[in-house]
Amino acid sequence: MSLTSKLTSLLMQAALWLAAFISVFPFYWMIAGATNTANDITGGKFTLGSNLIPNITKFFELVDVPRIFFNSFFVAIAGTFFTLAISSLAGYGFEIFRSKTRDRVFGGLLLMLSVPFAAMMIPLFVMFSAAGIMNTYLAIILPGVASIFMIFYFRQNTKAFPSELRDAARMDGLKEWQIFIKIYIPVMRSTYAAAMIILFMTNWNAYLWPLIVLQTNEMKTIQLVVASLATAYTPDYGLIMVANVLATLPTILVFFLLQRRFVEGMLGGVK
Amino acid sequence: MPDRSTENRASLMGWAFVAPALTLLGIFMAYPILWSLYMSFQTGKGMNFKFGGFANIIRLTQDPVFLRALSNTMLFLVIQVPIMLILALLFAAALNNPKLRGRAILRTAIFLPCVTSLVAYSVLFKSMFAIDGIVNDTLMTLHIVAEPIRWMIDPFWAKVLIIMAITWRWAGYNMVFYLAAMQNIDPSIYEAARIDGVPARARFFKITIPMLKPVILFTTVLSTIGTLQLFDEVNTITASQGIGGGPADSTLTLSLYIYNLTFRFMPSFGYAATVSWVIVILVGILSWVQFQVAKDR
Numbered sequence: 001m002s003l004t005s006k007l008t009s010l011l012m013q014a015a016l017w018l019a020a021f022i023s024v025f026p027f028y029w030m031i032a033g034a035t036n037t038a039n040d041i042t043g044g045k046f047t048l049g050s051n052l053i054p055n056i057t058k059f060f061e062l063v064d065v066p067r068i069f070f071n072s073f074f075v076a077i078a079g080t081f082f083t084l085a086i087s088s089l090a091g092y093g094f095e096i097f098r099s100k101t102r103d104r105v106f107g108g109l110l111l112m113l114s115v116p117f118a119a120m121m122i123p124l125f126v127m128f129s130a131a132g133i134m135n136t137y138l139a140i141i142l143p144g145v146a147s148i149f150m151i152f153y154f155r156q157n158t159k160a161f162p163s164e165l166r167d168a169a170r171m172d173g174l175k176e177w178q179i180f181i182k183i184y185i186p187v188m189r190s191t192y193a194a195a196m197i198i199l200f201m202t203n204w205n206a207y208l209w210p211l212i213v214l215q216t217n218e219m220k221t222i223q224l225v226v227a228s229l230a231t232a233y234t235p236d237y238g239l240i241m242v243a244n245v246l247a248t249l250p251t252i253l254v255f256f257l258l259q260r261r262f263v264e265g266m267l268g269g270v271k
Numbered sequence: 272m273p274d275r276s277t278e279n280r281a282s283l284m285g286w287a288f289v290a291p292a293l294t295l296l297g298i299f300m301a302y303p304i305l306w307s308l309y310m311s312f313q314t315g316k317g318m319n320f321k322f323g324g325f326a327n328i329i330r331l332t333q334d335p336v337f338l339r340a341l342s343n344t345m346l347f348l349v350i351q352v353p354i355m356l357i358l359a360l361l362f363a364a365a366l367n368n369p370k371l372r373g374r375a376i377l378r379t380a381i382f383l384p385c386v387t388s389l390v391a392y393s394v395l396f397k398s399m400f401a402i403d404g405i406v407n408d409t410l411m412t413l414h415i416v417a418e419p420i421r422w423m424i425d426p427f428w429a430k431v432l433i434i435m436a437i438t439w440r441w442a443g444y445n446m447v448f449y450l451a452a453m454q455n456i457d458p459s460i461y462e463a464a465r466i467d468g469v470p471a472r473a474r475f476f477k478i479t480i481p482m483l484k485p486v487i488l489f490t491t492v493l494s495t496i497g498t499l500q501l502f503d504e505v506n507t508i509t510a511s512q513g514i515g516g517g518p519a520d521s522t523l524t525l526s527l528y529i530y531n532l533t534f535r536f537m538p539s540f541g542y543a544a545t546v547s548w549v550i551v552i553l554v555g556i557l558s559w560v561q562f563q564v565a566k567d568r
Contacts, residue, residue, distance in 0.1 A: 005471075012365050013371070013372075015365075016362070016365055016366070016371075016377050016381075017373075017377070019358075019362065019377075019381055020376070020377050020380035020381055021380075022439070023380050023381050023382075023383055023384050023439070023443060024380050024383060026384070026387075026392065026395040026396070026399065026439075027383065029395060029398075029399060029405065030391075030395055033398065041398050041401075041404075042398060042401040042402075042403060042404055043401075043403050043404070044401075044403060044404045044405040044406075044407070044408035044409075045405075046405055086291050086292050086295065087292060089288050089289070089291060089292065090288060090289045090291070090292035090293070092288055093284075093285050093286075093287070093288025093289040094285075094288075094289055096285075096288075097281050097282065097284055097285025097288065098285075099282055099285060102285055102286075102289065105289075105293070109296065112296070112300060112301065112304070114492075114496060114554055114555070114558060115300075115304055115551055115554075116496060116499065116500045116526075116547070116550050116551060116554060117500065118500055118525070118526050118529050118547040118550050119303075119304055119307050119544075119547040119548060119550065119551050120299075120300060120303035120304055120307065121529065121530075121533070121547070122307055122310065122529075122533055122540050122543055122544050122547065123302070123303035123304075123306040123307050123310065123544075124299065124303050125533065126540070127303070142295075142299060143299045143300075145295055145299075146291070146292040146293075146294075146295035146296045146299070146300075148296065148300075151292055176284050176287075176288075180288075201386070204388070205387075205388035205389065205390070205391075207388070207389060207390050207502075207503050208502050208503065208526075208530075212530075212534065223388055223390045223391075224390075226390050226391060226394055227390045227393075227394075227506070227507055228513075230390075230393070230394045230397060230507060230510075231506075231507060231510040231511070231512070231513045231514075231515075232512075232513070233511075233512050235397075237398050240394060240398075241398075244391050244394055244395065247388060247390070247391050248386070248387055248388065248391045251386045251387070251388070252386055254386075255383075255386045259379070263447055263451075266444075266447060266448075267447070267448065267451050
């Protein structure tokens, strides 16, 4: 290797480590912040402090933490479950039972995929108000349950589902819905796992629609609590960091435990 | 004829499997889309609508707040998306080198930001970029600036802050798409180029980039759609007293303006719907342009 190429490679490595540091530092900042007072945090103190217990206490006094967590988990889990069920059924149906009409319908769905949520937000709000289901779990979950992206993802992955399995199951006299439940779901479990991770993250992290739908404090999810604490007149960053750690922990855990599946799910639609 | 009946049965089965999804999509997507298109021709406050023809569209052209939201959104799009995608591409190219030490750690670290929720990282940025905060402290210690930068008070720096924040959150996400695509390129192509004496830079521009064209297009379209709908960050990082898009609307985006028109001010659904269709049309035009550019090259 020549001297210049050695130097470029060294520079490149330095740049990468700097980028990695910048990427990870805010996570450390969040943890350090949870142990510091609000003044220390906005004053730029990045060493660990001794204010962790007071921050936690204050957070639990101000917010009904178990309730908020129940809301977040319930919405994320129920949303994920129903989305998986409805969207995988449709993805399977579009791929296994091909017909000209259904292919055209599917093309129409892909076209709708690029319509931004902003264009549906106001009618959805009016519809849900008129139906009297604002401020309910149902209202948060319902608009996302049939996800075009997930239908697309399952359709793509169904192409890899071996047709011999279907033929054999039919020979054994299984009905179509039985083939789906007893053969397809178990065979495709890694496809489901990857989709589940992405959906859980999306639902857990959702902000705009819950912000519109949820009106009372006891219905709020952790994301809404963090946001409303942070945009207050004088935000108390000590307790906000505690809330932030709790809001981020589930997704970080999912990421580190299931990193490979996570990336698979993310890339799933592009294959 | 037995053939025909099995065919019909299969067709019926097909509809049965897709029916729940299609019903839900019809109610919660197709219907709202059409309704908001209809709404955009209605004027009036609250629930009192009347047909207004093109009144809302005329109002758009005379509404300084809308024009500001539009220009802010376009500015974020034109500056932030290229910076982020080029960074992601460079990271991916560097990390694709199997001889690089610490490859797995670097990849995980750079990818990590995208597990945070938009709200969570917005709060972190808000606190790090406080006037006496860690970022200003560091910049002053390193003598890069003499006085603290007024990140959330100065309209220019507020925009810079938003651009940096979004880049932090999404560069690693896009990098993973590029890395996956690069790993699908047959290594023997690079080997042949190397033997022919093609330098590394030329290999990157003449082999890697053309091979990645579909993924680059995909991420460009995705980032464009995402940026046109920018909301969470500007409703948190540059918000004060619960009102986002500050200071003085310098980070107001189209999505935030729609939210304000609908929920913050006296509700003006028709006009808000018109603004939302501006986003739909922009997404359509820009996606089309991006597809054309990708096709020509």
